[in-house]
Amino acid sequence: MADSKWDVVCIGNAIVDVLAHAEDAFLAKHGMAKDSMMLIDADRAETLYEAIGPAVQQSGGSAANTAAGIASLGGTAAYIGKVADDQLGDIFAHDLKAGGIHFGTPRLVGGEPTARSFILITPDGHRTMNTYLGACVELTPDDVSADVVGGGQVLYLEGYLWDKPAAKEAFLKAARLAHHAGRKVALTLSDSFCVERHHQSFVDLVRDHVDILFANEAEIKTLYRTSSFEDAAEEVRKLGKTGALTRSENGSIVFDGDHWHTIPPMPTRVVDTTGAGDLYASGFLYGVTHDLGIERSGHLAAICAAEVISHVGPRPQASLAALLKEIVA
Amino acid sequence: MADSKWDVVCIGNAIVDVLAHAEDAFLAKHGMAKDSMMLIDADRAETLYEAIGPAVQQSGGSAANTAAGIASLGGTAAYIGKVADDQLGDIFAHDLKAGGIHFGTPRLVGGEPTARSFILITPDGHRTMNTYLGACVELTPDDVSADVVGGGQVLYLEGYLWDKPAAKEAFLKAARLAHHAGRKVALTLSDSFCVERHHQSFVDLVRDHVDILFANEAEIKTLYRTSSFEDAAEEVRKLGKTGALTRSENGSIVFDGDHWHTIPPMPTRVVDTTGAGDLYASGFLYGVTHDLGIERSGHLAAICAAEVISHVGPRPQASLAALLKEIVA
Numbered sequence: 001m002a003d004s005k006w007d008v009v010c011i012g013n014a015i016v017d018v019l020a021h022a023e024d025a026f027l028a029k030h031g032m033a034k035d036s037m038m039l040i041d042a043d044r045a046e047t048l049y050e051a052i053g054p055a056v057q058q059s060g061g062s063a064a065n066t067a068a069g070i071a072s073l074g075g076t077a078a079y080i081g082k083v084a085d086d087q088l089g090d091i092f093a094h095d096l097k098a099g100g101i102h103f104g105t106p107r108l109v110g111g112e113p114t115a116r117s118f119i120l121i122t123p124d125g126h127r128t129m130n131t132y133l134g135a136c137v138e139l140t141p142d143d144v145s146a147d148v149v150g151g152g153q154v155l156y157l158e159g160y161l162w163d164k165p166a167a168k169e170a171f172l173k174a175a176r177l178a179h180h181a182g183r184k185v186a187l188t189l190s191d192s193f194c195v196e197r198h199h200q201s202f203v204d205l206v207r208d209h210v211d212i213l214f215a216n217e218a219e220i221k222t223l224y225r226t227s228s229f230e231d232a233a234e235e236v237r238k239l240g241k242t243g244a245l246t247r248s249e250n251g252s253i254v255f256d257g258d259h260w261h262t263i264p265p266m267p268t269r270v271v272d273t274t275g276a277g278d279l280y281a282s283g284f285l286y287g288v289t290h291d292l293g294i295e296r297s298g299h300l301a302a303i304c305a306a307e308v309i310s311h312v313g314p315r316p317q318a319s320l321a322a323l324l325k326e327i328v329a
Numbered sequence: 330m331a332d333s334k335w336d337v338v339c340i341g342n343a344i345v346d347v348l349a350h351a352e353d354a355f356l357a358k359h360g361m362a363k364d365s366m367m368l369i370d371a372d373r374a375e376t377l378y379e380a381i382g383p384a385v386q387q388s389g390g391s392a393a394n395t396a397a398g399i400a401s402l403g404g405t406a407a408y409i410g411k412v413a414d415d416q417l418g419d420i421f422a423h424d425l426k427a428g429g430i431h432f433g434t435p436r437l438v439g440g441e442p443t444a445r446s447f448i449l450i451t452p453d454g455h456r457t458m459n460t461y462l463g464a465c466v467e468l469t470p471d472d473v474s475a476d477v478v479g480g481g482q483v484l485y486l487e488g489y490l491w492d493k494p495a496a497k498e499a500f501l502k503a504a505r506l507a508h509h510a511g512r513k514v515a516l517t518l519s520d521s522f523c524v525e526r527h528h529q530s531f532v533d534l535v536r537d538h539v540d541i542l543f544a545n546e547a548e549i550k551t552l553y554r555t556s557s558f559e560d561a562a563e564e565v566r567k568l569g570k571t572g573a574l575t576r577s578e579n580g581s582i583v584f585d586g587d588h589w590h591t592i593p594p595m596p597t598r599v600v601d602t603t604g605a606g607d608l609y610a611s612g613f614l615y616g617v618t619h620d621l622g623i624e625r626s627g628h629l630a631a632i633c634a635a636e637v638i639s640h641v642g643p644r645p646q647a648s649l650a651a652l653l654k655e656i657v658a
Binding site for chain 1: 349382385386397416417420423427428642644
């Protein structure tokens, strides 16, 4: 394999999070499915923003959060995603660059504004997301170059991209470029509703294009139409994939061929689950690109997830590199 | 006194905070005076933003934070301040309205963008602010109406307004309107450098226009050119003012005529001092507008300050109304 410029190249919807606290009754009143991500249009975004309480704004976006986590661990990452030429776009770009992450995707000028996700945190610490995609919709295959994709040991893609045709094409182009360059392709299924919306094409995608699969319990069961987590996991393993499947407070399992490990969760106080899966992926991908082996990579993933759910917001607050020392000591 | 629509009408620089962690060496390298507020221009804002780490964005502005605290206590507030017609302005306006605070100041169209303050939080939890005033500079006397100012039991003004001539005029107009309507005028000195910049006019202002004065130890000593906190406090008392003077970890003193009380600080872990003085003012002003007396108002002020320094960001996260029950029980 050729030398790589980055450990991981991440592609995803480039989003600024608008985080507010809300009661469960608020979710019910506004027809939200708790713990899920719903896509909303500009009108709904406006209505919802008027209804929610005071908020904090922070860069988000699933794959971008993963890139931020890898950088915080001391790894290297590049990011491809579309923001507009506006103040939220400035915020998003600043936070990536401040983390040392390469970000060269041209901004959208004269179109929709930068995407935002209204994230409601219920008293139990769970997050429910309402995403207005805005400028993200204009991510196209032209934004994906062989130079950048070929420069990463692993290409990491989020299932959310599958919601828009041009982004889906960009996604497939990136996967082909990565494999052409001898790189690995990793995917997160992102959301069980997202898996449901694109069921068969996700089944095909995983089989044909993915080397490393991330999913939570609901997502993997939805993908393989089963009520058994173990059966769903076995489907992935039989395909010869590396898998990292999370079960929230029950930890996760990681596997690679015949190597199969149960990873206990790290005990922590859950303040806000936003970014849990994203930072889990940071830890695992850092591990596999630094030859830690899948078991230690799984433990590192759990540590990173625990850090991000211990505070409000989807990006790490503590230096993950310091936490990494616990696992490699 | 006529009925009031609001407990407090607050006027100040309308700012979105950009909060990031930094080491003390970073402050030194960039020539910042720790714990102070420095005004910066657009170029410096850009340079500084490129230098700081990943950030979170949250509505700020000293007097607006105070209004948010009063609303969180269950009180009523109106706010006057200038934001632009941009995304940061949307954030600022949303957070006030979501808190139930009246905010009707017309936005600035076609001028400078909404103000932002780059706030660096050092490992000891202290905050150092670098403020680009942007649209705030366009706050003028036309933005101050007798209707709004006369509608509050107390008018609350921040010393920061004194930095720009038009805002200063708006400030003086508001003070006159408030007294004409039989209302009280409260002022915070805001920052010791701000007091230094406008020394004599602040001395005159306090003497001639202010009923309730908020200041911290550095500010009040700078105002009265003394190294003795007690002497400085006595200067305020001799003028017949109500005073609330804070000494960070040493608590505060409150006085009104011959009534003089020492208020111990509430024990808390200091995470970020941003908003400490602002929320102290929320508690004290809520108290004096709800006939709690100055001693209990001082205790409430200390409770509100303790809440806001226990987390990152200048606005309360907990319901202050719940904390209020401790003091009125």
